[in-house]
Amino acid sequence: MTSVTQDIIEVKNLVSHYGERQILRNVDFSVKKGEIRVIMGGSGSGKSTLLNHMLALLKPTSGSIKIDQLNILTANRKELSKLRQKMGVAFQGGALFSSMTVGENIKLPLKHHTELDDNTIDIMTRLKLELMNLAGFENLMPSELSGGMLKRAGLARAVIMDPKLLFFDEPSAGLDPVTAVELDELILKLRDAMNMTIVVVTHELESAFKIADKITVLFDGEVVMTGTVDEIKQSSDERIQNLINRRPRNDVVDAEQYIQRLTAGQN
Amino acid sequence: MSYSQTIHLHYERLVLTGEVDLHNSPQVRKQLLAILKNGCSVLVDFSELSYIDSSGIATLVEAFNVAKNNQLTLTIIAAAGAPLQVLELTNLNKVFPMVSSLDDIRE
Ligand SMILES: Nc1ncnc2c1ncn2[C@@H]1O[C@H](COP(=O)(O)OP(=O)(O)OP(=O)(O)O)[C@@H](O)[C@H]1O
Ligand SMILES: [Mg+2]
Numbered sequence: 205m206t207s208v209t210q211d212i213i214e215v216k217n218l219v220s221h222y223g224e225r226q227i228l229r230n231v232d233f234s235v236k237k238g239e240i241r242v243i244m245g246g247s248g249s250g251k252s253t254l255l256n257h258m259l260a261l262l263k264p265t266s267g268s269i270k271i272d273q274l275n276i277l278t279a280n281r282k283e284l285s286k287l288r289q290k291m292g293v294a295f296q297g298g299a300l301f302s303s304m305t306v307g308e309n310i311k312l313p314l315k316h317h318t319e320l321d322d323n324t325i326d327i328m329t330r331l332k333l334e335l336m337n338l339a340g341f342e343n344l345m346p347s348e349l350s351g352g353m354l355k356r357a358g359l360a361r362a363v364i365m366d367p368k369l370l371f372f373d374e375p376s377a378g379l380d381p382v383t384a385v386e387l388d389e390l391i392l393k394l395r396d397a398m399n400m401t402i403v404v405v406t407h408e409l410e411s412a413f414k415i416a417d418k419i420t421v422l423f424d425g426e427v428v429m430t431g432t433v434d435e436i437k438q439s440s441d442e443r444i445q446n447l448i449n450r451r452p453r454n455d456v457v458d459a460e461q462y463i464q465r466l467t468a469g470q471n
Numbered sequence: 472m473s474y475s476q477t478i479h480l481h482y483e484r485l486v487l488t489g490e491v492d493l494h495n496s497p498q499v500r501k502q503l504l505a506i507l508k509n510g511c512s513v514l515v516d517f518s519e520l521s522y523i524d525s526s527g528i529a530t531l532v533e534a535f536n537v538a539k540n541n542q543l544t545l546t547i548i549a550a551a552g553a554p555l556q557v558l559e560l561t562n563l564n565k566v567f568p569m570v571s572s573l574d575d576i577r578e
Contacts, residue, residue: 318493320526324500327529331561365493366524397556398524 211270212237212369212401213258218267220253220425227253229426231267235403240395242412243405244447245422251405252296254422255371258403259293260284272368289317292367294358296374296405300346307333307342310361317365332360335390337383352379356387366398373405388414409448413437421447474502480576483511484548488519491527499527503534507543514576518549523557535567548573 215233219226227250235241243251256262257269260276269276274287300309311329314320320328333339336356346354355377362370372391376384388411394400406412412419413433420430423443429436436444472489483506491499506513515531517523531545538545546568550558558564570576 318526320493320497321500323533324496324526324529327532328525331525331529331532335561364525366526393556393560397553397560399522399553 210237211235212272213403214268214270215254215258216268218254218257218269219265220250220257220262220267221265222253226265227425228257228264229424231422231425231427233420233427233430235401237401238395238399239417240391240402240404240415242416242419243403243422244407244409244412244419246447247407249422250425251422252373253425255293255373255403255405259288259291259371289313289365290368292362292365292370294355294362294370294372296377300354300357300361302346305343305345306338306349306357309346310357310364313361313365328364329360332364336360337386352383355379356383359387359390363394363400366400368399368401370394370400370402372402374407376406376408376411384408384411387411391415472498474499476502476506479514479573481512482514482546482576483509484514484516484573486516486519487523490522490524491520491530492522492524493526496524496526496530500530500533503530503545504537507534507537507541507545510541510543512538512544512546514546514548514573516548516573517551517554518572520550520554521552523554525557525561528557528561528563531567532563544568546570546576548576 211234213233213235215231218228218231220228231254233254243254245251253262257264258271271287272290274283276284307329310332311325314325314328330342333342336359338353338356338360341349341353349357359372376387379387391402391404392415395402404415416433418430418432419436421428421436421444428441428443429439437448472487472491472495474488475486477484485502487499503513535545548570549572550569
């Protein structure tokens with residue numbers, strides 16, 4: 205029997221709108237078990253929106269999404285809740301509860317979803333704090349942490365249940381270079397030691413090239429390309445080259461439309 | 472996960488087989504704490520262990536600390552593969568006594 209590594213994420217033909225505005229255009233996105241996938245793309249290209257769809261936080265207009273074999277668009281509450289326990293998410297903004305200490309925030313999923321002894325939960329929490337270089341900050345309130353520390357605390361909470369699947373939106377944004385490099389190392393180690401599948405949204409090229417098995421480039425809600433680091437670097441697509449060489453987009457100016465936008469509502 | 476318990480020299484040897492995770496680590500905890508409560512040092516044998524999650528690791532940390540506070544020892548035997556990587560990830564390979572095989576255990 206041939207062993208085929210199966211897709212843990214299968215997004216097909218995803219179309220999504222916010223109101224009237226189309227955000228995602230026929231997105232196909234499959235990720236294999238144990239893979240580290242980076243999603244790249246300019247601001248507003250739909251990266252966070254795609255992430256939110258995979259977390260079943262948004263309803264698409266059409267298309268299909270399967271996570272770990274479960275069709276999340278037709279799944280019931282119970283199935284979704286079970287799936288969510290296998291997924292960890294670190295949101296772009298950190299999103300800790302401001303009324304709880306850092307430690308309480310991080311252990312929250314364990315308190316909710318497991319029957320583990322308090323001693324076990326406390327040690328698990330401290331292990332994650334150590335891992336994120338936050339030892340000793342357990343009893344502080346989120347408002348007492350710096351931006352980079354909040355980000356790491358968010359990651360500690362995302363991995364507290366040892367998820368099979370980790371989603372991470374903009375891990376290194378706002379971190380100093382040393383901390384950003386440490387975070388990349390950590391992502392690689394989490395995959396190797398825990399066999400996690402990790403989907404990372406990032407703008408940081410260096411980080412993307414270092415951690416990615418494959419990169420998916422989004423542009424205006426469309427997948428321009430999915431490929432290995434080398435394939436992306438060698439792509440002849442101008443949009444990809446602009447992104448990796450940090451060239452500003454050279455939008456064609458439609459004078460008529462431009463002036464209409466500037467004077468909208470005026471006569 | 473399953474486990475078996477045997478006597479080796481003056482140690483209790485706990486062989487963990489399969490995967491230790493959120494659902495079964497409380498069982499491992501109960502077993503380890505019971506052995507230590509009986510005043511016995513423990514060998515945790517990883518040779519048949521394919522995966523251990525952080526609740527399993529936390530359990531070992533707690534048991535190691537209980538052992539230490541009671542002048543007993545907790546030694547890990549034959550950690551390899553993913554379980555070894557988890558120990559390294561958490562730097563606990565520098566804390567727990569670790570030996571590569573049962574033959575390295577002396578009286
Ligand atoms: N809640 C919302 N309601 C309406 N429109 C939204 C909402 N969230 C995002 N959008 C729009 O969807 C588009 C894609 O946004 P998204 O947040 O997915 O981009 P992104 O690629 O994550 O950008 P960034 O790199 O800035 O985080 C943007 O044009 C944005 O204005
Ligand atoms: Mg975003």
